[in-house]
Amino acid sequence: MSSSIQVLSETIEIGKVVTASDEIAKRFNNLFPSIPMMLATFIAFVIVFLLLFFFLYKPVKKMIRKRQEFIQSQIDDSIKAKEDSLAKLSQAQAELIESHKQSVNIVNNAKSKAQEILASYKNKAISDANRLIEETQIDLNERKKEFDKNSRILIAETATEIAQRILKREISKSTQDEIIKDFLEDKTPIEDI
Numbered sequence: 001m002s003s004s005i006q007v008l009s010e011t012i013e014i015g016k017v018v019t020a021s022d023e024i025a026k027r028f029n030n031l032f033p034s035i036p037m038m039l040a041t042f043i044a045f046v047i048v049f050l051l052l053f054f055f056l057y058k059p060v061k062k063m064i065r066k067r068q069e070f071i072q073s074q075i076d077d078s079i080k081a082k083e084d085s086l087a088k089l090s091q092a093q094a095e096l097i098e099s100h101k102q103s104v105n106i107v108n109n110a111k112s113k114a115q116e117i118l119a120s121y122k123n124k125a126i127s128d129a130n131r132l133i134e135e136t137q138i139d140l141n142e143r144k145k146e147f148d149k150n151s152r153i154l155i156a157e158t159a160t161e162i163a164q165r166i167l168k169r170e171i172s173k174s175t176q177d178e179i180i181k182d183f184l185e186d187k188t189p190i191e192d193i
Contacts, residue, residue, distance in 0.1 A: 149184070152183060152184050153180070153184065155183075156179070156180040156183045156184065157180070159183075160176055160179065160180065
């Protein structure tokens, strides 16, 4: 009730009588702006909208697009770098495996060549040892023959000398040479004499 009194008191102007229906109509008229004010507001809105669109929205949108492109290019570059690094990693692993295979082959070849060289040196050493043994055996046989010959000569001369002393007679040089010759031509070993 007090609010309606207040409304009535506000609506009563000095010297004028205002009814409640006039007041309600006035308030409804105040709800809707006037056409010129509405056009001016609309034009101001369009101008502000266009200004904001051209001076704020477009530059911000352009900047955001550039930033998105930059981020996308960074993502693409990182993906490409990752792919490149994976390719290089797989290539390095393949090269490492190949180098391991080559090193194993080199070691195996070196072992087989070392075994071949060892076998050839061993065979050569055995053949050299056998040759030295044969040469030594031949040399020993020759020395034994020479020793036997020299021993026979020495024994023959000693025997002749002893025989001369025993017989106390003189043996002619030709008889002595004949006895020595017969003794030397005898093939009986010295131990059996």
